[in-house]
Amino acid sequence: MSDLINLSLDQAFRLSNDVLANNGFCAAHAQAIARTITRGQADECHSHGLYRLLVCVKSMREGQVDPQALPTVTERSAAIVAADAHRAYSLLAFQTALPLLVQKARQVGVAAMVINNCFHFSALWPEIEAVTEHGLAALALTPSHSWVAPAGGSKPVFGTNPIAFGWPRVGHNPFVFDFATSAIARGDIELHRRANRPLPEHCAVDDQGQPTTDALAAMSGAMLTFGGHKGSALAAMVELLAGALINDMTSMESMAFDNGVGATPLHGELILAFDPQLFANGNAEEGARRAEEMFAAIVDQGARLPSQRRYDARRRSEEQGVFIPRALYEDILKLLDK
Amino acid sequence: MSDLINLSLDQAFRLSNDVLANNGFCAAHAQAIARTITRGQADECHSHGLYRLLVCVKSMREGQVDPQALPTVTERSAAIVAADAHRAYSLLAFQTALPLLVQKARQVGVAAMVINNCFHFSALWPEIEAVTEHGLAALALTPSHSWVAPAGGSKPVFGTNPIAFGWPRVGHNPFVFDFATSAIARGDIELHRRANRPLPEHCAVDDQGQPTTDALAAMSGAMLTFGGHKGSALAAMVELLAGALINDMTSMESMAFDNGVGATPLHGELILAFDPQLFANGNAEEGARRAEEMFAAIVDQGARLPSQRRYDARRRSEEQGVFIPRALYEDILKLLDK
Incomplete structure (x- = not known):
């Protein structure tokens, strides 16, 4: 069983839109957000792709985001x-x-x-x-x-x-x-934490101000x-x-x-x-x-x-769809159960 | 004999203005330039201070700068x-x-x-x-x-x-x-060359594309x-x-x-x-x-x-005037002889 799930861009958009609509976003918001998240995934900006549905819904459920305000x-x-x-x-x-x-x-x-x-x-x-x-x-x-x-x-x-x-x-x-x-995107730190991988050097300090490559320590300390x-x-x-x-x-x-x-x-x-x-x-x-x-x-x-890497990814995704980790896909599906 | 020359801000301005006027700049240009060069020196931005008079006059004499155009x-x-x-x-x-x-x-x-x-x-x-x-x-x-x-x-x-x-x-x-x-200012490379000091690492490559800390090699290669x-x-x-x-x-x-x-x-x-x-x-x-x-x-x-370092320097210079290397001072004085 592959650890990656393949979705067409249309499937990725519909999944995103369904998750958002199912969590109380009005159609205008759901579409605007789903479109942007699908584009992020198509360009293989993984920290701004389908993963963001988790952040987006969590923030709406626990925070103070209005899912309907125009x-x-x-x-x-x-x-x-x-x-x-x-x-x-x-x-x-x-x-x-x-x-x-x-x-x-x-x-x-x-x-x-x-x-x-x-x-x-x-x-x-x-x-x-x-x-x-x-x-x-x-x-x-x-x-x-x-x-x-x-x-x-x-x-x-x-x-x-x-x-x-x-x-x-x-x-x-x-x-x-x-x-x-x-020095590194916040979303990338979160992805390093999820993957249990060390951060690059010179990106963060821990809560004592000491250099660290541990994602959790960085999150409780400071990024640089x-x-x-x-x-x-x-x-x-x-x-x-x-x-x-x-x-x-x-x-x-x-x-x-x-x-x-x-x-x-x-x-x-x-x-x-x-x-x-x-x-x-x-x-x-x-x-x-x-x-x-x-x-x-330059070239x-x-x-x-x-943006060359993104544009190359976009062309690939338009042909082959996108690939996301099965664990992420399953986390997203859970958002369809309220 | 000190290797540094001390000038009041007024003296630095007048020296700059005289050098420029003596080299064909009209009064409006000479004053605008002298004011900026004096401010650079007062703030101890040495590569934009009185040293720039050399560059400024050289460019006017050898290049195509119009010293009078309004x-x-x-x-x-x-x-x-x-x-x-x-x-x-x-x-x-x-x-x-x-x-x-x-x-x-x-x-x-x-x-x-x-x-x-x-x-x-x-x-x-x-x-x-x-x-x-x-x-x-x-x-x-x-x-x-x-x-x-x-x-x-x-x-x-x-x-x-x-x-x-x-x-x-x-x-x-x-x-x-x-x-x-x-990674470094061009004026700073020139100052390193004049002082015969090596550049910091990761600032430049030579004309073969290899990393260098030699100011002359950097000037004929590329900065990063x-x-x-x-x-x-x-x-x-x-x-x-x-x-x-x-x-x-x-x-x-x-x-x-x-x-x-x-x-x-x-x-x-x-x-x-x-x-x-x-x-x-x-x-x-x-x-x-x-x-x-x-x-x-932050503080x-x-x-x-x-800009804290510049502002500190400015306060010092307002009280004590500015200090420039004797060799630079003598190079500047030569610009008064056309």
Whole structure:
């Protein structure tokens, strides 16, 4: 008996959607979430794939996620669209506010989407790709729970604080990166714990501030940022732009609000969109040529563009479906029994 | 005889201004540049202090810097102000366009300054501080010359591509960071070469793609990014946002344009400004409180905020003046003889 279960993308989507609907999510939320989770699995981002159904439902059952609240979208200014998620998950708020973000970016060149009051469990690259599909560049930031110590310290202050960026390309998948400013993603620590594997070095300290490769010890101590003081500075920037600036919770506040439940973080998100036509004063094609020359110089020397592995996985998954551990599949099926 | 020369900040400014004026810079450029160089020295950013006068004058004498051209500032949209530097140094263009950037950020919440056609040799933090003085948050990016290999490669594609960010604080110096996405700054490599000191490990490869700590070998090979593939992704983002997006030269193009002269890069710069009042829907004070709680959690555990060393140096320099190596001082004095 294989330890892996094979699901088509359609099966993965329907399984996700059924689990969510069966746990009280309204159709709009269930579909938005199922779509994103299926995309994560298709791209073999395992910590953002079907595994996230466990986190998503647990947070809804034990935490304070509203599975039905619909987002309110308002125009804050010619350049800012704001979406209040009313303590539901973030994805539907993003989806609902996206058309206005695109419109504003085209009108004034740079525009921002502010999402407030959202529970957040998803990778940022699906949103980045959604913006680049409109021919815009995009930058997205969000805090999480305070699991990560600042450079020079050993007590958690920052979240894993991802930074994601995208650049639209004609005839190619967009240039997209999406990485945690922590040395390792929180979801990866959880996967290491489940698999009983040691963490890489330099990712975490235990609750005494000593370096550790034990996933459980790391979870009760602090994670570290990537890239020393530079990664730490970027993590702080994420707290400031996607927390303080938009007057929503920092990772410390989100952690305090969670109060030990271990649910998904509640906070905000900031997404910036940039219109190449306006920024290049009508010469976006010339700008695109400069970008393509740089991409060619990278791949021609045998180096990879950031999302290449994901795009390769996506092509495979579209042909063969996805493969998930049987134990995970069984854990997910249990969510169909309320 | 001391190997260090002590200059008051006023003396350092006047020396810089005299050197620049004596080398053909008009008063507006000489003052803008001298002010920034003096601030770099005062903050003990040695590679952006008085040493830069050598680079600045060399680039003007041997390269194609226009020491007199005044910038043209235009409003591109409600959110974008564009400054064409006409192949002069960038600082005067920034200074001239700043009032419009501030006005636009206050009106629509997020605004961008695009500087095109500028030679660029300066740190970004003086510009970041200038934006935060108006109560705005700021993000600045610029490419340089292609000295840095992408992750997984060994041939230069990226510049040292700094990212700088600032957050305004009431009653405190602003939270500011400014770092190269390369593992070491180009100016620091030059300082290592001048001092005949080995580079830190993992900063560079030689022209055969092999790791090196020799500054000269690094200069003919390639520098590496900080933080592996994440730093490399950020370096690419800087090329895309502050190159392709604003239709100005990437670091590769700037290097090709330089054609072996070794002058300062010619390209563009992107500065974003964010108004906390608009983003926080009028609750900027509440957002500021969240930020201050995070800063307290960092410093209370004995960790440092990013610019603390610079601010400490600034206070010292205001009292005692600055100290530079006698050899550097003598090199600078030679620039007074045309």
